[in-house]
Amino acid sequence: MKRLLTALVxxxxxxxxGCGGGGTNITPPPxxxxxxxxxxxGTYAFTTSGEVCAGCTFAATPMARVGSFIADxxxxxxxxxxxxxxxxxxxxxxxxxxxxxxxxxxxxGTLTLxxxxxxxxxxxxxLTSTADGLMIDETRTGTQASTGSGNFIxxxxxxxxxxxxxxxxxxxxxxxxxxxxxxxxxxxxxDFTADGTAGTIPAGLFDDNDGGQLINGGMNPGTISQDPSQxxxxxxxxxxxxxxxxxxxxxxIVNSGRIRxxxxxxxxxxxxxxxxSTPPAGFIGDFAFLVGGSDSNSNGLTRVGRFTASGNTLGKxxxxxxDAANEVQLNNLSNGTISSYDSNTGRGQLSFQDSTGQxxxxxxxxxxPNSGVIQDxxxxxxxxxxxxxxxxxxxxxxxxxxxxxxISGSYALNWSGIVTSNGNQDEEDLVSQVTATNLSxxxxxDIFQFTTTNLTPQFDIGTNGQISFxxxxxxxDDGKRVSMTVNLSNTSPINMVVYIVSPQLxxxxxxxxxxxxxxxxxxxxxx
Amino acid sequence: xxxxxxxxxxxxxxxxxxxxxxxxxxxxxxxxxxxQLRSYDISRESFLVGTVLKFDSASSTPPIGAHLILQTSVGxxxxxxxxxxxxxxxxxxxxxxxxxxxxxEPLTLGDTTYFAARIVQKGTQAxxxxxxxxxxxTPASLMTPAEKxxxxxxx
Numbered sequence: 001m002k003r004l005l006t007a008l009v010x011x012x013x014x015x016x017x018g019c020g021g022g023g024t025n026i027t028p029p030p031x032x033x034x035x036x037x038x039x040x041x042g043t044y045a046f047t048t049s050g051e052v053c054a055g056c057t058f059a060a061t062p063m064a065r066v067g068s069f070i071a072d073x074x075x076x077x078x079x080x081x082x083x084x085x086x087x088x089x090x091x092x093x094x095x096x097x098x099x100x101x102x103x104x105x106x107x108x109g110t111l112t113l114x115x116x117x118x119x120x121x122x123x124x125x126x127l128t129s130t131a132d133g134l135m136i137d138e139t140r141t142g143t144q145a146s147t148g149s150g151n152f153i154x155x156x157x158x159x160x161x162x163x164x165x166x167x168x169x170x171x172x173x174x175x176x177x178x179x180x181x182x183x184x185x186x187x188x189x190x191d192f193t194a195d196g197t198a199g200t201i202p203a204g205l206f207d208d209n210d211g212g213q214l215i216n217g218g219m220n221p222g223t224i225s226q227d228p229s230q231x232x233x234x235x236x237x238x239x240x241x242x243x244x245x246x247x248x249x250x251x252x253i254v255n256s257g258r259i260r261x262x263x264x265x266x267x268x269x270x271x272x273x274x275x276x277s278t279p280p281a282g283f284i285g286d287f288a289f290l291v292g293g294s295d296s297n298s299n300g301l302t303r304v305g306r307f308t309a310s311g312n313t314l315g316k317x318x319x320x321x322x323d324a325a326n327e328v329q330l331n332n333l334s335n336g337t338i339s340s341y342d343s344n345t346g347r348g349q350l351s352f353q354d355s356t357g358q359x360x361x362x363x364x365x366x367x368x369p370n371s372g373v374i375q376d377x378x379x380x381x382x383x384x385x386x387x388x389x390x391x392x393x394x395x396x397x398x399x400x401x402x403x404x405x406x407i408s409g410s411y412a413l414n415w416s417g418i419v420t421s422n423g424n425q426d427e428e429d430l431v432s433q434v435t436a437t438n439l440s441x442x443x444x445x446d447i448f449q450f451t452t453t454n455l456t457p458q459f460d461i462g463t464n465g466q467i468s469f470x471x472x473x474x475x476x477d478d479g480k481r482v483s484m485t486v487n488l489s490n491t492s493p494i495n496m497v498v499y500i501v502s503p504q505l506x507x508x509x510x511x512x513x514x515x516x517x518x519x520x521x522x523x524x525x526x527x
Numbered sequence: 528x529x530x531x532x533x534x535x536x537x538x539x540x541x542x543x544x545x546x547x548x549x550x551x552x553x554x555x556x557x558x559x560x561x562x563q564l565r566s567y568d569i570s571r572e573s574f575l576v577g578t579v580l581k582f583d584s585a586s587s588t589p590p591i592g593a594h595l596i597l598q599t600s601v602g603x604x605x606x607x608x609x610x611x612x613x614x615x616x617x618x619x620x621x622x623x624x625x626x627x628x629x630x631x632e633p634l635t636l637g638d639t640t641y642f643a644a645r646i647v648q649k650g651t652q653a654x655x656x657x658x659x660x661x662x663x664x665t666p667a668s669l670m671t672p673a674e675k676x677x678x679x680x681x682x
Contacts, residue, residue, distance in 0.1 A: 054681045061667040061678060086678040087667045094682060121682055144681065182658035182668045211660040212566070296567035296643060296661035297590040297636050299610065324590030326637045380566035387566035389662075420585045425592055425610060516591045 026462030026489040028444040029435075031104035033410060033526070039103050039130045041073030043080075043155045043237065045252045047260050048123075048137050049175070049270055050148015050416070051427050052086055053455055060426060060450050061087040063146055064175065064270040065137070066262040068155065068237035068252055069096055069113055076100060077113060081230075081237050083250045083262055088178060090264040093230060093239065093250070103127060106433045107412065107526055108444060111135065121146070124446035124459070126412040126433045129527040130154070134414040136429040138448055138457040145455035147448040149416035149429045149521075156255040160238040164256040165196035165224060170346065170365045171244075171261070171273035172373035174293070174391055177210050178266035184211025185294040187391035188269055189375045191276055191345060191365050192219065192244060199225040205345055206245055207363045207375055212385040214377055216363070219245035279346035280369040283309045283338055286316075286397040286479055288499040289362075290507035291376050292417070292520050293390025298324035300418040300518035301388055302509040303360075303376065305330075306397065306479060306499050309350070312338050317352050318481050319360070320497045322509050325420070325516035329481070329497075330354050346372065361386075370396025397479040399502040404439045406503040407467060411436060413443075413486075415521030417510070419451060426450035428519060432463055432486075433526070441465035445488060462489040467498065484508060484523075498523070567632060567643060567661020575599055575606070575629045575642060582621040584611030590636050592663070593656075595621055597629070597642075605641045606631070609656035609663040614647075616666045617654045625649055631657070 045068050051060035067082030077099030084091045096113045099120065103109040107127035114120045122140070127133040131154040139146040170191045176183040192204030201222035208215045222243040226234040227250070233239040238253030242261070247269070249261045256275060263269040288306040295301050305319030314336025321328045332355045341348035346366035353359045359379055366372035374394040380387035399406060413432040418425060427450045434443030442464045448457035465486040484496040497511040504525035510517045577599035586594040593611035597604045606629055608614060614621070621627070631644040645657040656664050670678075 052678075052681060054678060061670075062665075063681075082682065084682055086681050087670070087675060089675055089678045091679045091681070115682060119682060179658070180668075182655065182662075182664050184658065184660055184662050211658075211662060213660075294662055296634060296657070297607075298592050299663050299665070300591060324592070324636060326589035326639070328637060380568075382566070382568050385566070385660075418591065420587065420591055423585050424612065425585045426612070514587075516587050516589065518591065 023487060023489065023491040023493070026464055026487060028460055028462040029442050031106035031108065031444075033105045033107060035103050035105055035107040035127050037075045037101075037103050038073045039107070039127055040071040040101055040109075041130070043068055043070050043158065044152040045155050045238070045254045045260050046135065046150060046152035047262075047270060047272075048135060048148035048150030050137055050146065050429060051450055052144065052146035053450070054086075054144045062176065062268055063087070063148065064262055064268055065148070065150070066250065066252055066260050066270060067096070068239065069099070069111075071101060075102065077111075079236075080113060081233050081239060082113070082115075083239075083264075085262055085264065085268045085270070088176070088183065088267045090250075090262075093233065101125070106410065106444070107133070108433045124431050124457070125152070126414075126431050127526065128412045128524050134412045134431055134524065136414065136431045136446060136448060138446060138459075140456055145450075147427055147429045147450055147457070149414055149431070153254050153258065155238060155253065159235045160253050162196040162199060162224070162226065162234070162240070165194045165253065165259065166256075168193050168276040169259065169273035170276045170367035170373055171271060172375075172391055172393075173261060173263070173269040173271040175263070175269040176267050179211070183267055185299070185389040186210045186267065186269060187293060187375050187389055188245075189363070189365060189373045189391055190219070191347070192222070192273070194224055196224065199223055201242070201244060204245065205347060207377070209375055209377060209386050209389050209391070212380065212387065212389060214384055214386055222246070224251070274367045276346060276366075277368045279343050279366050281343050282311050283341045283348050283366070284311060285309055285370065287394050288397050288479070288501045288507055289374050289392065289394040290499075290509070290520055291362075291374060291390040291392035293376065293388060295323065295388040297326070298418075298518075300324055301390055302417070302518060302520040303390065304497065304499050304507050304509045304520065307336060307350075307352070309338060314338060314350060314352055316480070320481065320509060320511060322511065322518050322520075325518055327511045349377075364394055370398070395501045395505070397501055400479045400500075402469075402479065402482075402500045402503065407439060407500070408436050410434070410526040412524050412526055413445075413521065415508070415519040417517065417519030419449060419519070420516040421449065421451045422453060424451040425516075428517070430521075434463060434465070436467065439467040441467065441486070447488065463487065483511075567634065567657070569645075569659045571632045572630055572645065573632060575604060575631075577604070577627065579621050579623055579625040579627060581623060584615070589639065590641070594641075597627070605639075606644050607641050608644050608647055610665060612666045613656055613664050613669065614654060616669050619647070619649070619652060619654045621649070
């Protein structure tokens with residue numbers, strides 16, 4: 001509560017950098033809902049990806065976290081463990097010995113994890129249910145600041161058993177490679193077979209986009225096992241080590257259906273592997289997708305869009321691109337083709353082209369008939385190289401028509417990306433809880449911009465906004481492009497283009513803003 | 528200056544200037560422009576020599592990042608220098624009137640053509656702002672091995 005009051009004063013006094021100033025003062029609404037301390041109760045696996053400024057001798061360094069914490073349902077963190085990879089330098093796992101958390105009625109709250117040496121890290125959280133939530137890193141100490149976006153998921157009841165990791169898993173690991181001194185962005189997706197009983201990964205298939213260079217095929221056999229140096233960490237937190245396609249990882253089991261990975265050599269890759277159900281016989285249906293990454297223009301590229309897959313062809317394609325703050329709506333897409341799809345592996349490749357003849361190509365792996373991972377492999381003018389490095393999620397659209405009746409209720413919102421402000425270009429992470437009523441949004445946000453000179457997050461910012469079914473095609477209610485404006489207190493409106501996946505989930509990215517901003521995120525219903 | 532860059536005439540002038548002032552090779556001459564400008568390729572690199580007219584460490588002009596307007600012998604060129612923090616961390620200052628040499632290649636972004644720098648050199652100091660595949664250098668990549676090693680344990 002003290003933080004809330006302090007932040008209210010601060011939020012009233014300060015606009016958000018990089019939002020153009022102006023705007024109106026927005027008082028955060030009183031938290032309402034059914035969440036409370038008891039909503040966070042159990043062992044949760046968490047992951048974030050962002051940046052850290054340690055000592056701040058240099059500008060920020062990429063950082064990925066993965067770990068597990070135990071919440072007691074009464075505001076206390078009673079244990080846990082965390083692995084960190086900072087700029088390609090993995091750290092030994094560190095035990096979480098304590099901490100605390102808060103959860104307001106609206107699901108917003110704070111999370112502090114304290115390590116054995118007394119140091120703590122801090123997060124802003126929004127619960128989307130008692131089993132999961134979104135989070136941003138809000139750590140700011142005298143010597144360190146870190147930000148990043150991620151989430152946490154309730155893990156199964158302990159003890160963990162390796163043999164439950166059996167079956168085919170679809171994975172998406174993103175980050176950068178181990179090239180020195182200038183690493184390349186890397187996207188590594190595919191599927192592998194896990195034999196937890198034997199502790200092996202006997203086979204797998206991968207697509208690697210490493211600095212644009214495309215390599216795909218079968219992977220060498222690997223391993224998945226307990227960490228001999230941390231046996232208790234496996235039993236209590238599902239933590240182990242794996243070798244996937246020759247690269248070393250630490251992993252945390254959420255349950256037999258999901259494993260969270262962080263690389264421990266050759267750069268910094270992180271992401272989840274999801275148990276694959278039997279792939280569908282054909283790639284059919286309405287899909288929305290969101291990818292993020294880099295290209296030669298800058299370290300910021302996002303694409304969000306949708307299409308209808310009908311066996312060998314794609315139709316009703318719409319895509320929005322934010323490339324280095326250059327924002328483009330692609331409407332007249334043609335030649336939509338599913339050039340390959342293997343119902344044995346769930347792997348496929350699709351492509352389409354814009355009105356200038358530019359071809360967009362993606363590889364995907366389905367983990368179920370309506371979900372999967374997707375990697376941008378759009379061809380460049382150099383054979384074997386893609387012109388971008390980007391990946392993300394592909395999800396089947398359902399529940400349309402989308403109207404003010406079903407796009408309604410309480411949502412968690414998170415975005416992450418790059419913003420330019422204060423003469424700097426750096427990361428921005430935001431987490432919010434908003435209530436949608438007649439497509440008007442009202443809620444509260446935390447934001448951490450690494451462009452500020454003092455690297456300080458801002459808490460409890462009054463937030464409102466509007467969702468409008470007024471996309472370029474005018475038919476947003478059937479799952480096509482819609483728009484969303486987010487107003488943070490005392491700042492200029494921030495505009496987003498949105499593709500609704502279902503009444504409970506939407507993908508969005510920044511669009512049509514005066515301030516250079518390359519962010520993308522999700523709007524997820526609270527249960 | 529921003530208006531100059533964004534105006535259509537300036538874009539045409541920029542393209543012409545790029546075509547004239549950069550060193551070219553036979554491979555470039557045979558490639559269609561649209562094909563040539565799609566993505567970074569070190570085999571197409573050329574260089575610019577000129578005088579800094581304006582430097583902006585975090586420009587609002589896409590592509591996001593540091594830009595400078597370079598006066599060359601045949602016109603002005605918008606040069607993208609990547610992440611301005613790389614220059615700052617390298618203690619590399621750019622001011623109007625500075626003479627610089629830039630290695631890179633022209634790229635397009637939407638309707639804009641710009642010169643994507645990989646290496647910027649002033650006097651005897653040179654800074655790499657892109658790697659050989661065209662991806663931007665990050666400030667973290669400037670750290671020494673010892674400084675990187677010190678990151679282990681940072682939580």
